[in-house]
Amino acid sequence: MTAVPRRILRVVDSGATGAAGNGIARSESQSVTDLTRLVELAKSGDREAFDQLVRVTHKDAYALALRLTGNSEDARDVVQDSYLRAYRGIDRFRGDAQFSTWLYRIVANCSTTHLSRRGRQRHDTLSIHTEVIDNKPEHDPVMQGDRADLRRRLDDAIRELPERLRSVVVLRDVYDLSHEAIAEELGISVTAAKVRLHRARRRLREQVLPLPGEQQQS
Amino acid sequence: MTGETPSSVTSSPDMAQIPAGAVSGLDCAAFSDVLAETAGGDRSHNSHEVAHLESCLRCRVEQSRYRRLIQALNSLQEAPLPTDPRLESQILMYLDRYADRWAWDAKPRLAAKVAAGAAAAAGLIAFTARQRRIAKLAS
Structure with a gap:
C-alpha cells in the first residue's frame, strides 16, 4: 500500500473515550501514536484494544460506507462486516500504511461485495438526514455558507452517480486511496479505475460547477 | 436547472459569449478530459497542453472549476455524516x-x-x- 492519507482519523472528534476523554484537542502525531499503540495491542490479542479502535474509528468508517453504498442500512451492514474482517486480519496488518488506509480498503472491499451480492445499481437517496456537519467553521460567514452549500450540492451529486463511478471518486478524491489500492479492492484494472475517476469528476464538475452554457441539474 | 451561477464565475468574463476553442482552435471538448485527468495532481500538463491553456480562456475557467471541485471533494472527509449513536x-x-x-x-x-x-x-x-x-x- 502506498497511499498516505492526507488526513488522519479524527481521534478527538470521533468521541473516543479513552484516547481523548478530556475533549482537549491534541496533536495529530499524538493521535497517530495512540492508534499505533492500540493496533499493536490489538495485534497481540487484546480484545479491549480492538474495541477501542472501533470506538475511535467507526464514525469515519461508517461515513465512507454510507458514501459508497448510499444507504444507511447497507452502510451499517458493511461497517459491521468490515470490523469483523479487520479483527480477523489484524495480525496481518504490517503497519506500513496508516491504520485508517487499511480500514478504508476493507470497507471498500466489503461495500463492493455487499452491493454485488445485493445485485444493485444504486440510485437510492439516503434514508437519513444528510446535511453535512462542518466541524471546522471559517470565521467568514459568507465563505462558510458558500463552502457548506458546495459540499451539500456535491454530496447530492455524488449520490446520483452510478455506483461504479461513485466508489472510485469517493475512494480517490475524498479518502485519498491510491489508484492501485482502489483497483485491487474493487476488482478492476488500474486503467479502468482511472477512466471511471475521470468520468466521475467530469460529471460532478458539470453538475456542481457548470460552465456558462452548461445546464446545471438540480 | 437552477440557473445558479457559482460564485467563482462572477469575476470572470462572460464565457457564454466565447465559443469553445475559439481562441486556440483546439478541441476544448476533448481537452476537458485532460482537465479531469490532471485535476487531482496525478500528472502535470505537457507543453502542448500548457500552450492550449495559455491561449484558451474557456479551458482556464474549466481548470479552475476542477481545482475547486477537487478541493471540495478533499474537504468532504472533514464533514462527517450523522451517525446513529447506537x-x-x-x-x-x-x-x-x-x-x-x-x-x-x-x-x-x-x-x-x-x-x-x-x-x-x-x-x-x-x-x-x-x-x-x-x-x-x-x-
Whole structure:
C-alpha cells in the first residue's frame, strides 16, 4: 500500500473515550501514536484494544460506507462486516500504511461485495438526514455558507452517480486511496479505475460547477 | 436547472459569449478530459497542453472549476455524516457474536490441519486396537 492519507482519523472528534476523554484537542502525531499503540495491542490479542479502535474509528468508517453504498442500512451492514474482517486480519496488518488506509480498503472491499451480492445499481437517496456537519467553521460567514452549500450540492451529486463511478471518486478524491489500492479492492484494472475517476469528476464538475452554457441539474 | 451561477464565475468574463476553442482552435471538448485527468495532481500538463491553456480562456475557467471541485471533494472527509449513536454498540455486539467463530472461518488451513490430526489420531487408535485384537487372537 502506498497511499498516505492526507488526513488522519479524527481521534478527538470521533468521541473516543479513552484516547481523548478530556475533549482537549491534541496533536495529530499524538493521535497517530495512540492508534499505533492500540493496533499493536490489538495485534497481540487484546480484545479491549480492538474495541477501542472501533470506538475511535467507526464514525469515519461508517461515513465512507454510507458514501459508497448510499444507504444507511447497507452502510451499517458493511461497517459491521468490515470490523469483523479487520479483527480477523489484524495480525496481518504490517503497519506500513496508516491504520485508517487499511480500514478504508476493507470497507471498500466489503461495500463492493455487499452491493454485488445485493445485485444493485444504486440510485437510492439516503434514508437519513444528510446535511453535512462542518466541524471546522471559517470565521467568514459568507465563505462558510458558500463552502457548506458546495459540499451539500456535491454530496447530492455524488449520490446520483452510478455506483461504479461513485466508489472510485469517493475512494480517490475524498479518502485519498491510491489508484492501485482502489483497483485491487474493487476488482478492476488500474486503467479502468482511472477512466471511471475521470468520468466521475467530469460529471460532478458539470453538475456542481457548470460552465456558462452548461445546464446545471438540480 | 437552477440557473445558479457559482460564485467563482462572477469575476470572470462572460464565457457564454466565447465559443469553445475559439481562441486556440483546439478541441476544448476533448481537452476537458485532460482537465479531469490532471485535476487531482496525478500528472502535470505537457507543453502542448500548457500552450492550449495559455491561449484558451474557456479551458482556464474549466481548470479552475476542477481545482475547486477537487478541493471540495478533499474537504468532504472533514464533514462527517450523522451517525446513529447506537452504531458503536451494534458493532461491538456483532463482534461479540461472531468473533469466536473467527478461527475456523478465517483460518481454513488451521481448521484442515486440526481435522486431519483428529482423523489421524482416530485412525491410529483404531489400528492399534485392531493389532492388539489380532495379537490376542493369535496368542
